[in-house]
Amino acid sequence: MNLTPYQAAKSYVLHSANELDVKFIRLWFTDILGTLKGFAITIDELEEVLDRGATIDGSSIAGFARSDESDMIAMPDPTTWQLLPWRPRENAVARMFCDILRPDGTPFDGDPRNVLRRNIQRASDKGYSFYVGPELEYFYLEDSDSVVPVDQGGYFDQTSAGAGPDLRRETVLSLEELGIPVAHSHHEVAPGQHEIDLRHQNALAMADTIITYRVVVKEIASQHGVYASFMPRPMNGENGSGMHCHLSLAKGEQNAFFDEDDALHLSSEGRGFLVGLIRHSPEITAVTNQWVNSYKRLVPGTEAPAFSVWTGGNWGDLVRVPPYQGRAEAVRIEYRAPDSACNPYLAFSVMLAAGMKGMEEGYDLGEPVTTDFGGMSPLERVEAGI
Known part of the structure; x- marks a missing residue:
């Protein structure tokens, strides 16, 4: 019998749960701010919940619904099934992400995961796949x-x-147990500040991964009596924590951003995407930097962007095109404003929408900034068009 992809994934989940002695399943989703929400079911409820979902009160979730329309359904996505490695193997615990549906089974427009799905579909309708690699x-x-x-x-x-x-090393091992591909990790500029960079994935999988990443970092730290914070800038006088996003579009098997004849090896599509990010950076920033504390990070002199400019190399600019290293598939655009406390589903949505808008509208990109605008006076920046 030929199974649909959903049926095959469901069958795998049921088999895996039995083989791995899973007794509890955590069902995860986020509110509009990216705060992780969830509830647990027992193994006895798993098959029914996979078929019908579980009812939740949407009016109690930030950004979801009013009390008179509160009934919603959390429908597990079986393709996101993973065992939680920090829990005991006996009576094990697994997790799945959920899509939020209305009672009639249609997707809820305010579900951040659904918002990203819609934007990915718009890009897909034009032949593009959207990939993200965050730091x-x-x-x-x-x-x-x-x-x-x-x-x-x-x-x-x-x-x-x-x-x-040691905490970072243990975290990387746990991420890899979860099937999350890690590129590299290192100590960052500020005391106590660390970075784990993830290998690029399609945007929806990466948004799920970031939510999982934040849980893993905090769980491992907590087990050792340490508190892990994704606050954008918890300490005055020190650099803040960002989530620099390396963005690319694929068209079939090809990197749509690559042009071997361009000085930056950036195609017309890549340039359009880049200028869309610059042109719509105020709207993007409202989503990617949603906390008051976010703006304590976005100041000159901290390698965080404070102005809407682009460059071929400066790490302090809003958008940069990393130097070409001889591989077409590695050409990408780096958007440096987001912080690690944002909602990744909505952050990726607005970046993709802005980039696609730039490609469609043919905005003028202009030349990259090459001067030290951080040391300019406000009047000098205005005169330079910054």
């Missing part, structure tokens, strides 16, 4: 009531005393 930064602090870092290391330090490097 996620965060802090290890002694506890949740202070901003005392667990180490005094600096950028790329390998000899910093404290728990940070």
Whole structure:
């Protein structure tokens, strides 16, 4: 019998749950702010919930619904099934992400996961697939009531005393157990600040991955009596934590952003996407930097973008095109404003929508900024068009 992809995934989940002694399944989704929500079911309920979903009160979830239209359905996505590696193997615990549906089974427009699906589909209708590779930064602090870092290391330090490097190593191992591909990890600029970079994936899978990543980082830290914070800038006088996003579009098997004849090896589609990000950066920033604390990070002199400009190399600019390294598939655009505390589903949605708008409208990109605009006066920046 030929199974549909959903039926095949469901069959795998039921078989895997039995083989791995899974007794509890956590069903995850996010509110509009990207805060993880969820509930647990037992193994006895799994098959029915996979078939029909589970009813939730949408009026109690930020950004979902009013009390007079509160009934909603959390429908598990069986393709997101994973065992949680930090839980005991006996009576194991697994998780799946959910799509939020209305009682009639139609997708709920306000579900962040559905918002991203819609934008991905619009790009797909034009022949494009959207990929994201994020650099996620965060802090290890002694506890949740202070901003005392667990180490005094600096950028790329390998000899910093404290728990940070060991926590990061254990986190990477847990991520890989979850099937999350890690590119590399290192100590960041500020004391107690660390970064784990993820290999690029399609945008929906990556948004799920980021939510999982934040849980894993916090869980591993908590097990060792340490508090992990994704706050954009918890300490004055130190760099904040960003989520620099490396973006690319594929058309079939080809990188749509690559042009070997361009000075930056960036195609007309790539240039259109880039200028869309610049032109619509105010709207994007409202989503990718949603907290008051987010704007304490976006200041000059901290390698965080403070102005809507682009460059071929400067790490302090809003958008940069990383230097070409001889591989067509590696050509990409880096958008540096987002922080690690955003809602990744909505962040990827607005970046994709803005980039596609730039491609469609043919905005003028202009030349990259090559001057030190961070040291300019406000009047000089206005005169330079920044």
